[in-house]
Amino acid sequence: MVIVVGWLVRPTLNVKPWVEQRPVKDIDGDGALRLPTIKVGLGVFLTVATSLFALLISAYHMRMMAADWVTLALPRVLWLNTAVLILAGVAMQWTRSAAQWGQIDNVRLGLIAAGVLTFSFLAGQLWAWQQLNASGYFVRNDPATAFFYLLTALHGLHLLGGMWVWGRTTAKVLRGVEVAKVRLSVELCAVYWHYLLLVWLVLFAVLLHTHT
Amino acid sequence: MVLAGVLVLLVVGSVLFHYLSPWYFTPIASNWDTIDETVTITFWVTGFVFVVINLFMAYCVLRYRHRKGKPAHYEPENKKLEGALVLATTLGVIAMLAPGLFAWAKFIDVPKDAPVVEVVGRQWNFNYRFPGADGALGTVDARFISAENPFGMNPDDPKGQDDILISSPELHLPVNKPVKVELRSIDVLHDFTVPQFRAKMNMVPGLVTYLWFTPTRTGDFDVYCMQLCGIAHFAMRGKVVVDEEPAFKAWQSSHPTFAQTRTQVAGDAAAGKPLYAVCTACHGAQAEGNPALNAPKLSGQADWYLRRQLKNFKLGARGTHDKDVFGKMMAPMAATLADDAAINNVVAYIKTLPDTPAPPTVTGNAKKGHDAFETCGACHGADGQGTWATNAPRLKGMSDWYLVTQLKNFKEGIRGAHAKDMYGPQMGFMAAILDAQETNDLAAYIDTLR
């Protein structure tokens, strides 16, 4: 973190601010990242989300070492869900390239496909919860189950947040706005989807690793 | 002007307060002078900084206050000055840190030959355990905890058989002998602190923590729990008595080993029946109690509680206060029970008697009593059935008028204040929060719990 901020002040690191003298045109945008603000915003948010998931996973690992840990059997449907989420990521990537090439029809198709796949993933996750519940596990039963619900729920909530942006973008595309106006949104969606796919793969690996 | 003066006054006042006020460390009673010395060094370093910076600030406020035509001096930074200050600060920090780290190294390095004593924390009491002749503590596990085995001793561990169990919050230690204190909790986080020893450590469920010290003078010392552990946290107190070696040995040998507590036979109700004849006159044939004679209902009360109270009466821990008129009547009666076996037998007999709820006699606002009972329920159980683990007797269905009298006695120090009454002081703390009306309300509410 200090490194990041250090990098930001890098251009002015050795400058004495009270004698700093440069033409305004050189100062313009000093230190600011030459990226769209919304992208910087997403970057900061993903950093925060990463720290959240990383810390949860480490808390999970440490809790697991306690003697009262009981493992639970993961529902098989999670494998299917994983495949669906990967497909959703692929669809998003495809949409992104379509947006770059300006193919509005493909953008429309890709967005809808990605949305449907993502909803299927979320439904599949709910189904997994249902299965766990049916087989007698309940949130309060033991820490392993509690962590499973917690991790999947948080991941799902992040996806739902993404779906909100997806919904707005898709609505725009369906209304027929030109492709340039949604290019940035599509790109942000794609980055976000890839990120959440990555998070899910890590989470799934962690859960699998400790349940076999 | 005023501000500068006030700053100077606050500095001077703080220093004077430090030297003149009667409040400071209690006289030390252990080998941890090094800790006190580190504190003294820290006081000198920080005190110096405190006085110098604040007086300088006061000087600046006075000297450089706004005056027409006197602009501020322009100086963006002064690397030399800042560097010198950083250096001086670092030296000051080292002066405090170095002795501190040495003291800490000693604190965590237990002498090899130090004998062990275990402190067991539970809501809201301290118990203690000494290793027996073999010098090693037996293993324990939360699964073994029960009314007969409050320490959770592993019954199959040969090392544990000779462990000496102190089921009271009072611990005796020999003077001038280092001791390693192993700390264990059986429910939540607790803490073991004796201010005069300067030593302190948390007790953590699932872990054994430790500290060590050498008591350097004889006397009585309070033990405090300094880690928030629930409603009665403030009432979780113990006592350490530092004795000369012989007195310590005598005290230690007056307590049973784990093996001895296991061989104590359960009371024999048949043998208890004739002994109970004495009690009948007041408490009634069915131990149903008699308000007219100020004798409470006994049937249905927990056996461990009845045993403890009979012993208290015998020991003089109860029924010896001048104002405890009815307790004084009970004391000679308890004395008729010759030994622990007799107490066990009579309690076993009482246990066979039918448990019919005592009739309500107290009028009060049960609704208000319900709110007040929230606190009581933490120990006595949400429905007042009593909880062995918290040393809290049953309340529901027992004589309500007796409850009112006893709460008053606790509040006024007539009961529970005796030095030998181990669990009484805690109830004293709790009773102190009730006034007469609230006591009646409580009793009225407890009458509804049946």
Place this chain on the structure above:
Amino acid sequence: MTTVTHDESPYAPPAEVGEVELYHPKTFIGKYIWSQDAKVIAVQYAITAIGVGLVALVLSGIMRLQLGFPHEFSFINPSNYLQFVTMHGMIMVIYLLTALFLGGFGNYLIPLMVGARDMVFPYVNMVSYWVYLFAVLLLMASFFVPSGPTGAGWTLYPPQAILPGTPGANWGIILMLISLAFFIIGFTMGGLNYVVTVLQARTRGMTMMRLPLTVWGIFMATILALLAFPLGTSFFMPALVSRGEHLGYNGGSPILFQHLFWFFGHPEVYIVALPAFGIVSDLISVNARKNIFGYRMMVWAILAIGGLSFMVWAHHMYVSGMNPYFGFFFATTTLIIAVPTALKVYNWVLTLWKGDIHLTVPMLFAIGFVFTFINGGLTGLFLGNVPVDIPLSGTMFVVAHFHMVMAVSPILVVFGAIYHWYPKVTGRILNDTLGKFHFWVTFIGTYAIYYPMHYLGFLGVPRRYYAMGNSVVIPDSAQSLNAGITIAALIVGAVQAVFLYNLIWSYFRGKPAGGNPWRATTLEWQTPETPPKHGNFGPELPVVYRWAYDYSVPGAAEDFIPQNQPPAKTPGGPEKTLEKTLDAAELGPQKLDASGMPKPVGG
């Protein structure tokens, strides 16, 4: 040294939020309730935070009555006492100070000080406030559920936090955790705005090293919070979902929880402290009519403190039963963090030195802060040094220390800042007499509360005790000390009513302030209107030519030069700039010629 030329090219609008994209509220509700204007959101945050802080203040008054007069005031029982301790702590640290510094001052000052029209994501910013308000309401709701709010202490240590021996173990703790989760969600929304606005929306010429320290403090605190709060969720949530597991487990998880808690909890101290550091630097500089001494060191100190704050957490745990060898490491890192902190104190005092000190009400509070902070910081050296902590931890010494350093000190800054910026927010100056009265009672009163309290800690009086009762160590005289502390606390508490009265009275009757009543250099004082309109700066954003601390510059016409004032052309030639003058002045007075103007140096 290069010759300086100033770009005379016509003004080019910055790439950030343009006037056209700004959202324009039409209705009253759009303007003041569902507002997306950071300034309105700031006031919403501030009012909510102060409101909930008043609840916590009342709770502390009740607790003090119990401690000071245990026999006369037995109207709370031990459960209530612990509940009030918990709620007081949690509200003051999280819902008041964090929300007020970042949500209140952050929202108001960041866009104005960096020269932006608004936060970069105004909609998210608005949602942030409403989520925060919801978190506050949830927390308040816990007073009305069966068996009341949780009494687990603000640290919420398991296992006791979720066991029936602790008050509020069923409903209270759940509401507390859910409320915290919402607070964190709301904060993340706001925090994204504060960080990205500072990164992206600075106006032309506003380099990072020209930012006022207020912005630096808030910026760094937000980064700390963004990194630390997810941790908050990550340990609170397992605590919530694994309710019900308790007795008899053999893991070390209670200590694990404490590690996680303090890894979050210690940075939280700096989340409150860094904005205070920043704001007080500006208050002192303005009122001493002198640049903040050693600006660059101040920035580096903020960065160093922020970085180190993640490496000292276990100094809260010396007696927790953790591996004792950790003690060596954490005592060392903790005492190292004292060095940059001490440097900040030196630089505040050195800013006063040879200054032109105007003892305005904000300045009184700033100096009060420095005094209090020195005291609280120094007692931190006691608790940071591991063997000294042993006898003192868990006693009233700890309570006295952290109130000095992270309660009274930041609150004094909050007051100073409110007296300072109220004229910008409302256009009127707060009443001076009432302000001075408020300062004196608060400053001396809080010192009278907390300084003696350290000595109760030396005696061994434990914290979080409902009553001491009879004890061997604690003399009866300690009880009279406790009573004295209570009286001081009640007086200080009551005087806050004067402050509230002043806030309301001055809103209607206060002296009109004008645009720049303190004659300050930073951009928020250079707005065309006071209070600033939506969009802050009129049709064109300001261009920044200098740092934020050009006070009493030799040769300048006034004793302050606003950041957006273009350099004057000196008579020597059109290319010579004022900055040039400053640089020469820095070399020392001997370089100046008789007229007080610098000799030309370099090319």
